[in-house]
Amino acid sequence: MTNNHFIELPHSINLRTLAGYQTKDGRFIKPNKILRSGALDQLTVEDSQRLADDYGVGLVIDLRTDEEARRHPDCLPPDARYYQLPVMPFSDHASFSQRLKRHFTKSEDPVVHMYKKMLTDSHAKSAYQDMFTLLLNHTDDDQSVLIHCTAGKDRTGVAAMLVEAALGVPEETIQADYLLSNVSLECSKIQLAVTRSNQSDQVETMGSLPVNRANLQAVFRLIAHDYESWADYLETELNVSQDNLATMQRAYLI
Template structure:
């Protein structure tokens, strides 16, 4: 497994869990192209400088917002929307009526939630992948609330589809665990609330085995992440465009 930390984290005034997918190693050589797909938490705390950097140096031209409608009402669309950047609303969770799959007692409940995204909102999941594939220039920013679960699932599917090795897909997902405490410190300070106790923070930290199990279940039940995408509406041409957009098979 490659060291995934250096040079991929992005520092902003109003974001804590922000990084570029670019730099992840590809099976057989090459890396994911930088400046194409960024992953973050929600955008309501962006400073004017953050907006200028995202829309300028980093070239963000569209946002994929995976939050529920009620989250949008409470926290707003964020400053990128106010700056005129196109925001695609692609909620991964229905507001009512979730039916999570049954799993063994030893399986972490979050695995069921991740499978639930695919069962409840397959159209939105595939649309998120399609939006990344169809952009010929500029960067896409994908976010949910904390940038770890809904965002983690979409990024894992995209990473798998373009040829990132399974162990590196899992390791990238787990990187968000290192930002949970800082994320909650920023949120609670801004709202004048106390920090949650350590055991509550632990429950929010993504763990590698959750994503590993989720992807293994996709292998067993659907033939893998790529086959799930194709079975749910992604076309072969779109898959080729996604790979062309994100793969740098001969990085300098």
């Protein structure tokens, strides 16, 4: 892999940095501020020490379910704070009228449906809202945040979209970063297969498939159809205000 967003670390899964992505106003995401990855359970002590020494990881946000975190606990960088914010299982259930409507319409791809739920389900939104609270309170220049799930592509993929949108990264860059998971995971298939054993059906369904443009299109259509902008979604659904966005951009951009 030659893309400069990939981080080569033994035993890591889909480990990447958002550093260097350019925003619409010409700024860039700072080095050693925001990382994304799959599970950290297979890291060695030496690997986790490198995350601290070379990338300044001082905060780890784990988006996995309770079961995933219990079965495969993270090997954390020394002194890093750890927060588990499970995006799944979803808590909202379709009403009778919604179920009836689905019965008479073309069935939706289950993974596309889960992507939309990650933006609309109350439990998922609460996890992402808490993620932004942590990001807004972790702004020291010498420390970075690592956000991860199991494969680092779906729950973390949506998290990265939200963070990048909050920082003003163009949509084409957001999409390209999302699709990079397919390249990265080509190098992690054996590790990923082990890490994914004994997981819930929903997680397993998403994890068994590569990321694809249909998932992206569903997310971007939902934002375009139901909200005025990404900023409107962030404020309306995640309580991330315009002032919060300005604070984040000062902290994470250069």
